[in-house]
Amino acid sequence: MKLAMSAEKNIQKPIYRHAPPRACLMIEALRGLGYTTSTALADIIDNSIAANANKVDILFSWAGKLSTIAVIDNGEGMDEYELDNAMRLGQKNPLDERGINDLGRFGLGLKTASFSQCRRLTVASRKNGASNCLRWDLDVLANSQDDGWYLLEGAALGSESHMTAFGDSDGTLVLWENLDRIVTPGFNEQDFLDLIDQVEHHLAMVFHRFLSDVRRCLQININGRAVEPWEPFLTNHPATWSSPVERISSGSRIVEVQCHVLPHKDRLDERQHILAAGSNGWTAQQGFYVYRNQRLLLAGSWLGLGRGRPWTKEEAYRLARIRLDISNSADADWKIDIRKSMARPPVVIRDKLTRLAEDTRERARRVFTHQGHPVLSAD
Ligand SMILES: Nc1ncnc2c1ncn2[C@@H]1O[C@H](COP(=O)(O)OP(=O)(O)O)[C@@H](O)[C@H]1O
Ligand SMILES: [Mg+2]
Structure with missing residues (x-):
């Protein structure tokens, strides 16, 4: 590359080369941040709370390698522009001031938490009655010839039925498919049920103050069963x-x-x-x-x-x-x-x-x- 010089001000411009990461490898690397299924789901629910949802449904559905996990909230939802931004990595400035109820920070959680568990992430959102849906598929990225960041439109073929999950109201659906980090060789239905128990305990603890706050009335259901808050301090016990x-x-x-x-x-x-x-x-x-x-x-x-x-x-x-x-x-x-x-x-x-x-x-x-x-x- 040539060294560019401004004759007038004699300011040396930096010499550079354009160096974007390869999409597939970058995301593969981000999968190893160290989430568990429980901490990843808590990160997804943070977003629902920040969007003022008071009901979050988590649906675990066992079908061997075709198992899925879906999180559906009744929050404010996202319009097309907001959903597009939400799906991109590095779209929010971690240094920005955040709203008082915002549980986010780095603008990464939705993607990093999801990819830590699955290869296909579909997010559908409805705001003011209008629905939009975008999807990342790591297999599509891996098979692409030019390492591009291909954000796909709509749900995958065969997964459309999930998209009706929030009925007529606004809200957001996060769907994890191809759970390669969960359904590993030897992992069976009982392991899946045990995982659901672990997730329930974790969410009961992490969100206990939201779950017991009568003003917020947050409800988290796992396969239709309400998560009960777990308070660590036994403040209601007379001997505490x-x-x-x-x-x-x-x-x-x-x-x-x-x-x-x-x-x-x-x-x-x-x-x-x-x-x-x-x-x-x-x-x-x-x-x-x-x-x-x-x-x-x-x-x-x-x-x-x-x-x-x-x-x-x-x-x-x-x-x-x-x-x-x-x-x-x-x-x-x-x-x-x-x-x-x-x-x-x-x-x-x-x-x-x-x-x-x-x-x-x-x-x-x-x-x-x-x-x-x-x-x-x-x-
Ligand atoms: N369930 C949701 N409802 C509404 N907006 C959401 C939801 N999930 C994510 N978003 C939007 O996507 C953005 C990016 O989310 P995320 O990657 O988790 O980063 P962060 O929470 O740090 O901002 C959020 O700031 C929010 O604007
Ligand atoms: Mg977040």
Whole structure:
């Protein structure tokens, strides 16, 4: 390439070559971001919530290699232009301010979450009565001669029946077909049913505040069955200890923290004890629960905090669970990742969080070892 020079201003223009990624390989690489089926579906539901849906239906349908997963919401839907933008990668600026209810950030979730599970993604949306439908098919991209980004019009042949899912109302349908990352060799119908259970537990936890918020009245159904919220702190139990809510200033932003010590095993009946353990068990579920705009990002982590070296999860502290609320305007400070499953506290609040956690851990240890006798609090 030639070196171009502006004679007048003597400004050197950059020498460049055009270097777009090859569509098929780029998407193949993005498939490995590390989503599970549960975290991928949570990312799809984030979009439904951001579009003000109050009903989300997830349909798992087993047919061996032809199995499908569909998510149908009754949100505002997208017009043709919005749907086209939604399907493209790199169409939104991650640095933009987001609406207060927007659970998105990178403009990638719909695509990266979907491709982590399937090879064909079809999105149909209806807004103000007008329907549109676009589709990515990784097999079509892989077989194309020129590495182009071929976004296909309409549903695949044979899949049209899915498109009637939202009846006469506005909303959006996300359809995953060719589930090559789920239906791997040896994966059978029982595995599919077990997967549905895992997804149900995950969504019950991640969206518990939306599911129990009477103003929002969000309902998530899996194959017609309502997902019940799972609240980690047992705040309604009389033997749970809860600190006052602390508001910590982190630069111009406020972080809200409330510490909880759950009741000793003796204070819970067997069913309560099993349920409160959470899907990963008592010891794994201790620590901070980080919420971003009410949506749970991290379920039980000591966030790398500790004195000298980071605390590890130990049985003695298993009753300690701390709620921490941040807003989406603090994403960069907290280093939110694309999967929205990682967050790091900014340095300015680490000391304060360490002190609160230290106190809560000590209270939790005492309840754990004192077999359910109430711990008198100084507060
Ligand atoms: N279910 C939906 N209803 C309405 N709009 C949606 C829906 N899903 C995605 N979108 C639109 O597509 C855009 C891109 O979604 P996504 O790839 O998940 O990135 P992000 O959520 O970070 O913006 C969203 O910002 C939104 O405008
Ligand atoms: Mg999103």
